[in-house]
Amino acid sequence: MDKLKLRSGTNIYNDSDYYNAVHWNYREFTEFPVKLLRECNPVTDLYLKENRIEKLPRDIACVFFVGKLYLDGNNIRAFPVEMCRLPYLTHLDMSGNLLITIPEEICQLTNLQTLILDDNQLRWLPISLQNMTNLKELSVNDNSLYWFPQKIGSNYYSSSVRFWRNRTLHHVPFALWLHVLNDSQLPVAEKLCRLDDLEWSSYAGESLKNTVRIGRSQMELVIPQQFHQIEQCASGSPASLLELCLRRCYIIYYRVLKADAPRHEDENNNEIDKMPNWISRTMQFGPTAFCDVSHCNCPLFGYAVLAVCVRDVDNESGRILATAFFCSKSCCEFWKRVYNTEPLEWTLTR
Template structure:
């Protein structure tokens, strides 16, 4: 083993039955760059792991590790860290010091929350947390500037952060086999490939997200290749028109079709706290109007939907001009930072929407989903729903 460590830069020690990392690595392996220790019997890592300063790739998948020492944060050349299929519930605070880390694999552990220290990993490109016990993902995921892949299958998620719609480099989101009740309403800035099969409570998409997903390539040769396989379970409820909970609004939508009336419950994102009827000439609250005005002062955020080519373009850029310091509550600052819940789909409007909206619903003939459109005012909603020459009773639009 001494000769092996001295002569190699990569140690392939998978399936060796190790119960601890051999001391020979510490004595003779300062030059080692990659270590594969998958499917051993390790229960922890030694504190002297900090001395292995040249390691770039460390694979510990399939062990029995319950805790990771803070000293791992001193292995600052790490670019890939695989801690999957262990018994981890959290990570050490100094994990945030791994500024060169690009791939972090935490699959098949017992994590209920993601440690906030991960938000310091500015070069992180891939984060995989499938098979844990996560019930929510933090909004700071959308602030990771280099994040390209987010894999969070087989958890207990009911939603994903709105800030992900503004992530600049996101190419893949996989959130299959969770408990999702909705996807974000806003279009995604980077137009990522989104996989969300086996979320039976998810029964609608926004128009922007629906159009973006329609541009993904699907072969349809196998039922599992169909967009949103095993989603869209219809839930009936005979209670009132508006059904409110402590966290979010439920909408009861009645759709008249050839086979009679069908009832579906739509659960909207928590950030949207007020939904107006299309016949309601209400004025948005002062807080909502202030959020819209401040956001428009700070950003240039456009959402362009081409209905003929099913193309969506989303752009968001900081406007380069001096703004006075705004004394806002943490709640309002978070709303602005995480981005609007949607952009008004009214013709030539582009107003951001944060907490209040007018909503219309229509059937998507290509999927089992309903599609919803959000508007900043009754005027914008009526303008779009009257753009067809067909009689109202023949339109595929249904107004809530």
């Protein structure tokens, strides 16, 4: 069969003539079959389940047009950055591997809708997941997560999020708690954070540990290391000028990119390339969190006012320890009035 000739700008999923699925499950491959794939027509669906692949190649662009990629049940230890450059990828299943981290560059998979990472060894999820507005399904069951992003995609309400059996995950974002309650996924309270006589310790890094004391329990909340300044609800310390500038730049950057991307995509990319590297990466990967007051939703980079509260789910399931981030003390005070919540006291130790 002759190789397909793809026209520039063609969406291969709108034309059935371009569909090409390759099923190579249970073949005992020990490496990604690059040579074999180069001999095939452009692959749209690639199934490599239950092989013995340990490493993904840098030239994974040989499956440039792949839309669905199934790599579950292998021995893959690293998620290569090069895989974040597959523009047509909509479904990625890497469950049952040995992944420890996911790169922040995953946000470059702008068409990704389903991401399945069950049964790995993940401790963190990339903050840039919150910029993946097309992501509708995320599954990270049976990992070792310590921290969860404040939101996934546009928000938790428009996404399906599964994160059961992460025994080291003891607190969840306030927005996720609301999603859990509204979606009646009450078993999460039993699997995550029963506070009865709880004693555990987890670490946020070498320099930042946020300790919350509740009765006899002492807990260290895992906070993203990107936060340079964490304030208590009662604190009145303002954000730095750099923080305020980053917030404003991100709002302008996001609005311009969203409005003009279809017409001036190349021009936008050129402008981004002209920016200093650390600023362009900050804008691309997005803020560490967003203000939890819905009408504000201000991006947060290195500064946040942190509130920690205990929410009752029901009489049987117990309570959830929830964390919320705010851009200022005034937003935190507004949040306390709306949800009739009194945050717990906590102390910051270094």
